Amino acid sequence: MACNWDWADDFLKRGRKKYERPLYDRGLRIWKEDRWSPDSDINIGWKYNQQPVKMVTYHKDGTTTINGIQKGTYYGGNASYVILNSQSTRLTIHRYAGIQVFQRNFKFYLQEDNAPLTPAKIQGCRTCKQTGLQDSWCSSTTCWNTQVDDEGQVVCKEHPDVLMVASWRGWHYVPCEHGNNASHVIPKGEPCHYCRGSKKRDYGSKPERTQWDGTPLRLHDGKLIKSPTTLLERMMADYAEPIS
Numbered sequence: 664m665a666c667n668w669d670w671a672d673d674f675l676k677r678g679r680k681k682y683e684r685p686l687y688d689r690g691l692r693i694w695k696e697d698r699w700s701p702d703s704d705i706n707i708g709w710k711y712n713q714q715p716v717k718m719v720t721y722h723k724d725g726t727t728t729i730n731g732i733q734k735g736t737y738y739g740g741n742a743s744y745v746i747l748n749s750q751s752t753r754l755t756i757h758r759y760a761g762i763q764v765f766q767r768n769f770k771f772y773l774q775e776d777n778a779p780l781t782p783a784k785i786q787g788c789r790t791c792k793q794t795g796l797q798d799s800w801c802s803s804t805t806c807w808n809t810q811v812d813d814e815g816q817v818v819c820k821e822h823p824d825v826l827m828v829a830s831w832r833g834w835h836y837v838p839c840e841h842g843n844n845a846s847h848v849i850p851k852g853e854p855c856h857y858c859r860g861s862k863k864r865d866y867g868s869k870p871e872r873t874q875w876d877g878t879p880l881r882l883h884d885g886k887l888i889k890s891p892t893t894l895l896e897r898m899m900a901d902y903a904e905p906i907s
Contacts, residue, residue, distance in 0.1 A: 665884070666759045671705040673684040683710070688758075689751055696720075707759050718752055719759045726888065728758045731771065731877030745877045747771050761885030765872065772872035776885050784867030791855035795862040799852030803836045803844045 671693060678684035682698035691792070692710045697703040707719040720728040730745040746752045753764040754770075763774045787793040809819045817833065819825055825835050836844045854860035871885065881888045 666719075666721075666761065667727065668705060668723055671721045675899075687712070689755075690756060701819050701865045707755065707881050716746060718746070718755045718814050720793055725883060727760050728879050729756050729762065729882060730879045731756075731764075731875065732879070747773075747875075748827060760882060764875070764880060771875045771877065773875045773880075773887065774870050774872045775887065777873070778870040780868045781871055782867050786864055786866050788855060788858035790857045790864075793815075793862045794851065795855055795858065795860040796851040797853060797855045799849045800846065801841060801843070801849050801852070802846035803839050803869045805834050806837050807834045809833050809835065867868070 675681055675684060675691060675695065683692065683694035686693050688706065690708060690709065693705060693707050694708055694710055695703040702723045704723075705721045706715070707721075709716040710752075714734065716733055717730055720730070722728065723823075725851045730744055731752065732743050733746045734743045746764070747764060753766070756764050761776060763776075765772045765774060786823060789796050804824075806819060806822060808821055811816050812818050817835075821836060822835070825837075838844050843848070855862075858864045
């Protein structure tokens with residue numbers, strides 16, 4: 664069953680308090696915003712911090728709010744900090760809101776399930792430098808078909824040229840096709856694993872992601888209802904006067 668308000672309400676009803684219970688997942692709890700209201704929003708997060716951390720909030724209308732900003736600090740004040748730096752927070756949002764949160768170069772991105780792909784971007788393979796080949800690895804094999812002759816020496820009838828220096832060894836190395844007993848690199852010895860020898864790769868066709876600063880966002884069935892506001896839009900909202 665999908666994680667939504669109905670699932671959360673049913674989970675609480677099967678608990679002892681009916682309005683709050685542990686989620687049995689990394690110290691998380693699930694609780695109603697208003698314990699006396701049957702239609703109250705239901706939160707998932709850490710309730711018993713100095714200030715409750717609400718990562719996921721389910722609403723009666725079937726939508727979900729995700730949050731990556733925590734208001735206030737442990738030392739008081741009105742400051743806020745991004746809780747998405749914690750991998751546990753990102754995992755909680757993925758598990759209980761159905762949307763993935765990625766961190767790349769100190770920035771955070773949202774990726775919806777079955778997200779559309781970016782346009783194809785065919786370029787020369789950067790791994791093999793557009794040669795279609797890459798270095799391979801070669802090593803010798805081990806032969807165990809040895810015997811002890813009448814003089815007490817370990818010999819191998821399959822490889823009579825191999826000198827067995829110790830009588831207690833029941834095996835010996837068989838040189839590779841290049842005549843080496845030790846492992847070694849073969850420069851440009853096999854087709855590139857990334858472009859499969861075609862010398863070209865598609866560096867596009869990746870799931871589309873939306874950059875996220877952690878401010879609350881509303882979802883429906885794991886899809887963004889509205890894209891995150893840009894910094895310019897937030898600045899305009901702070902200075903623009905409402906029209907009566």
